[in-house]
Amino acid sequence: MKVVLTGAAGFLGSHLAERLLRAGHEVVGLDNLLTGSPANLEVLRRYPGFRFVQHDVVEPWPDLGPVDAVLHFASPASPNPRSPLGYPNLPIHTMRTNAWGTYHGLEMARQHGARFLLASTSEVYGDPEVHPQREDYWGHVNPVGERAVYDEAKRFAEAMTMAYHRKHGVDVRIVRIFNTYGPRMRMDDGRVIPNFIVQALRGQPLTIYGQGEQTRSFCYVDDLIEGIVRLLFLDAAPFPVNMGNPHEYTILALARLVNDLVGNAAGLRFEPAMYREGDPKRRQPDITRARNLLGWEPQVPLRAGLQRTIADFRQRLGLA
Numbered sequence: 475m476k477v478v479l480t481g482a483a484g485f486l487g488s489h490l491a492e493r494l495l496r497a498g499h500e501v502v503g504l505d506n507l508l509t510g511s512p513a514n515l516e517v518l519r520r521y522p523g524f525r526f527v528q529h530d531v532v533e534p535w536p537d538l539g540p541v542d543a544v545l546h547f548a549s550p551a552s553p554n555p556r557s558p559l560g561y562p563n564l565p566i567h568t569m570r571t572n573a574w575g576t577y578h579g580l581e582m583a584r585q586h587g588a589r590f591l592l593a594s595t596s597e598v599y600g601d602p603e604v605h606p607q608r609e610d611y612w613g614h615v616n617p618v619g620e621r622a623v624y625d626e627a628k629r630f631a632e633a634m635t636m637a638y639h640r641k642h643g644v645d646v647r648i649v650r651i652f653n654t655y656g657p658r659m660r661m662d663d664g665r666v667i668p669n670f671i672v673q674a675l676r677g678q679p680l681t682i683y684g685q686g687e688q689t690r691s692f693c694y695v696d697d698l699i700e701g702i703v704r705l706l707f708l709d710a711a712p713f714p715v716n717m718g719n720p721h722e723y724t725i726l727a728l729a730r731l732v733n734d735l736v737g738n739a740a741g742l743r744f745e746p747a748m749y750r751e752g753d754p755k756r757r758q759p760d761i762t763r764a765r766n767l768l769g770w771e772p773q774v775p776l777r778a779g780l781q782r783t784i785a786d787f788r789q790r791l792g793l794a
């Protein structure tokens with residue numbers, strides 16, 4: 475199979491590309507390296523089936539020849555306004571990447587009769603009023619709130635994907651990804667697990683935004699990629715599928731676990747909440763659909779996944 479994968483230099487994109495390359499597929503990676511890393515590309519370049527095209531997916535796409543699947547993973551993904559790489563600081567880019575990028579990807583899929591898979595997000599549920607979140611929940615998003623540039627862009631991307639399915643019969647997949655972590659995550663993009671691991675390895679207190687009572691459910695990257703690959707190769711699934719780990723933790727519990735695993739005695743530092751409003755208070759996927767459809771559920775417990783991630787960060791920070 476020949477796959478075009480946007481965001482291939484990023485965290486999830488590089489893991490997905492590697493998994494497909496290992497299985498003998500051909501992967502053309504499109505990325506503008508905004509938040510992705512050349513080191514991730516080095517890993518992929520070891521495989522003869524990989525080709526990289528540096529390209530901003532907002533612009534019309536180059537002709538890449540016949541293609542069997544288009545997987546759209548390019549997008550800033552960190553909500554942290556304190557990081558220059560967080561989408562609040564890349565608001566128009568984020569909206570264009572998810573709107574124009576999705577459009578160009580769907581057009582390529584339509585022209586070649588290819589399958590299209592969209593990396594969507596739990597953020598389509600916003601700050602949810604229903605818990606845990608099932609795919610038939612329509613969400614609670616403030617269209618003019620601080621996170622809207624991402625949430626609404628992903629909602630638009632989902633709507634566009636379904637429009638191509640209904641109008642042109644494109645064979646589409648939508649994965650609603652819940653917080654996923656693991657090796658190769660960018661250390662400075664401001665998401666909670668990289669922040670905590672880097673702080674702990676440097677012997678600094680971990681920054682808790684607010685009181686740390688908000689919850690998230692963290693999925694190890696290998697589990698997520700397994701689910702995505704199963705969905706990609708399923709015969710038909712023109713509807714969203716949640717993917718994430720249903721075990722829910724408070725941010726406080728996560729911080730204590732990271733300090734414990736690293737042996738960091740510097741403790742915690744409480745800082746103002748990340749947003750005045752809109753930082754989701756609770757988030758947990760209902761993965762019944764993925765279980766029934768794909769026989770999939772996460773296998774890697776948080777402690778084990780964090781240990782692997784800490785080892786990777788140690789190495790990249792030159793501490794191993």
Ligand code: NAD
Nearest residue numbers: 481483484485486505506507508509510530531548549654
């Ligand atoms: P990442 O920042 O590591 O990867 C994103 C990649 O997209 C980067 O390589 C970046 O350079 C590239 N990119 C951004 N804008 C681009 C553009 N206009 N043209 C070309 N390339 C562009 O983030 P990630 O965690 O790997 O996220 C990948 C996808 O998964 C994103 O669409 C994100 O919204 C989605 N997602 C991730 C998570 C998670 O927990 N990691 C959760 C929900 C959804």
Ligand code: UDP
Nearest residue numbers: 553664665666669681682683688725748753
């Ligand atoms: N957070 C935190 N300290 C940090 C970074 C994040 O307490 O250094 C919190 C943040 O306020 C949010 C949660 O951790 O409630 C998860 O944040 P992340 O940026 O990883 O992604 P989100 O799940 O909000 O999309």
